[in-house]
Amino acid sequence: MAHMGVESERIHLSWVSSAESTKFVRVAKEVTEAVRALGPNRRFVKSQGPDRSLNDEKAA
Amino acid sequence: MIDYIDKIKQISKQILTDCRVDMVIGFRQGTVPMMNEPCFAKTVDDVDAFVWDSHCGINLANYLTGRKEKIGIIAKGCDTRNIVTHIIENKIDRDRLYIIGVPCRGMVDRRKVNALCDSIYEVTEQGDTVKVTGENLDRQLARADLLQENCTTCVHPNPVIYDELVADEVEVHTDVDRWADVKKIEAMGSDEKWSYFDDLLKECIRCYACRNACPLCYCPTCFVDESKPQWMGKGQDETDVRTFHFLRAYHCAGRCTDCGACARACPVGIDMRVFTRKLEKDCFDLYGWEAGLTLDVRPPLDTYQADDPEEFIK
Amino acid sequence: MSEWKPKIVAFLCNWCSYGAADLAGVSRMEYPPHIRVIRIPCTGRMDPKFALAALREGADGVWVSG
Structure with a gap:
């Protein structure tokens, strides 16, 4: 997907065993921070109106 | 490339006559220049329609999926690789196939020829040159300049699996x-x-x-x-x-x-x-x-x- | 406008990460609230089209975990 221009930091893959709750929490934080750093996704989103960014602001 | 056709016809007729296969899949002349179409020859007479030139780019492996008959197929390097993939994915049995391998020198990209003039009447080839006749146009071009993009970097032009080859294997690019x-x-x-x-x-x-x-x-x-x-x-x-x-x-x-x-x-x-x-x-x-x-x-x-x-x- | 909150869709394997998430909850651990969990029977159930569907519907990130 990165090849097509979707930022690679939006997609994450990890292996966490059911006993590794601490690892789960750590990865959850990492993923959230990585996505937060990128900002809102504007790519591959099926547009729902003439200007999606307006919808976002209203929702926020 | 065009000199392969006699051998292709000869093998096709032979395997049809011997009942090795129920049909042979090859190409025949299309209705417009550079658009050869797939041809399913079920009798020896059908084989006479077969052609082979630089416009046989369609991948004939596409017509094998799920077939139950015994089939002879004329296959370039890439076609044979797709046949292998079909066999691996259980879409066709190797035993049902008689693969007539064609060492390939690349196929002509019709868009490159069409870009030369509005209407092309005829495209013929002789060795490494292609003769294009069209509206106010009569030109000899080098085949190498007209190849499809994927053919210019192809490193498997020779069939990887075959029952019979129609010609000696061609030289493989190594410098691309x-x-x-x-x-x-x-x-x-x-x-x-x-x-x-x-x-x-x-x-x-x-x-x-x-x-x-x-x-x-x-x-x-x-x-x-x-x-x-x-x-x-x-x-x-x-x-x-x-x-x-x-x-x-x-x-x-x-x-x-x-x-x-x-x-x-x-x-x-x-x-x-x-x-x-x-x-x-x-x-x-x-x-x-x-x-x-x-x-x-x-x-x-x-x-x-x-x-x-x-x-x-x- | 308040601070932007990312929407992350997490595809978690029932037997691995979903269990880990459950354990994290039972152990009262804190983790970011931006994750929407979808439980899948196994990571083998994952399909590229799920990831795309998430993005298409407006997710900001996708997390697949086995």
Whole structure:
């Protein structure tokens, strides 16, 4: 997907065993921070109106 | 290339006469220049319609899916690789096939010829030159300059599996950078890539000619046609177009032989190989895998090896 | 406008990460609230189209965990 221009930091893959709750929490934080750093996704989103960014602001 | 035809006809007639096969799949002259069409010869007389020249780019492996008859097939290097993939995926039995291997010198890209003038009347070839006759046009061109993009970097022009070869194997390119086109895109930034693909897919009309021409696309129901759930819209929304091309490429990962059938079939001239090429390169870099070269090894995406790369996993 | 909160769709394997998430909850550990979990029977159930569907519907990130 990165090849097509979707930022690679939006997609994450990890292996966490059911006993590794601490690892789960750590990865959850990492993923959230990585996505937060990128900002809102504007790519591959099926547009729902003439200007999606307006919808976002209203929702926020 | 054109000198192969006598041998092709001779073998085809022989195997039909001997009842080795029920039919032979080859090419016959199309109704317009440079558009040879598939031909299913069921009798010895049908074989006389066969032609072989630089316009036989359609991948005939596409017509083998799920067939139960005994079939003779005329196959270029890429076609044989797709036949291998079909056998591995249980879409055809090796025993039912009689493969007439054709060492290939590359196929002519009709778009490059069509760009020369508005209407082309006739295209003939002699050795390494192609003679194009059209409206106010009568030119001799070098075959090498007119080849399809995928043929210029092809490293498997010779059949990998065959029962009989029609000629001696051709020389393989060794001096080409196979992945130059992919590297160019890999070097781009994220935004640049996004707009590159935006431009590329702008013309797409969702006719699915690429899907239909592709020997790998044999799913009974394609994901674009599924309605429960409906994964994507049917229209020309740019997100839908992108989803289609992207997922189709994904389905070809580790299977695509870069035969160029998709790009060749596209009515608006999109080179959708840029999607499959990246996956092809990844398979090559990560697993050293090239699709359809052997019947003995399972593809990397349906086996597990302890040393499979996993750096991308947290 | 308040601070932007990312929407992340997490596809978690029932037997691995979903269990880990459950354990994290039972152990009252804190983790970011931006994750929407979808439980899948196994990571093998994952399909590229799920990831795309998430993005298409407006997710900001996708996390697949086995």
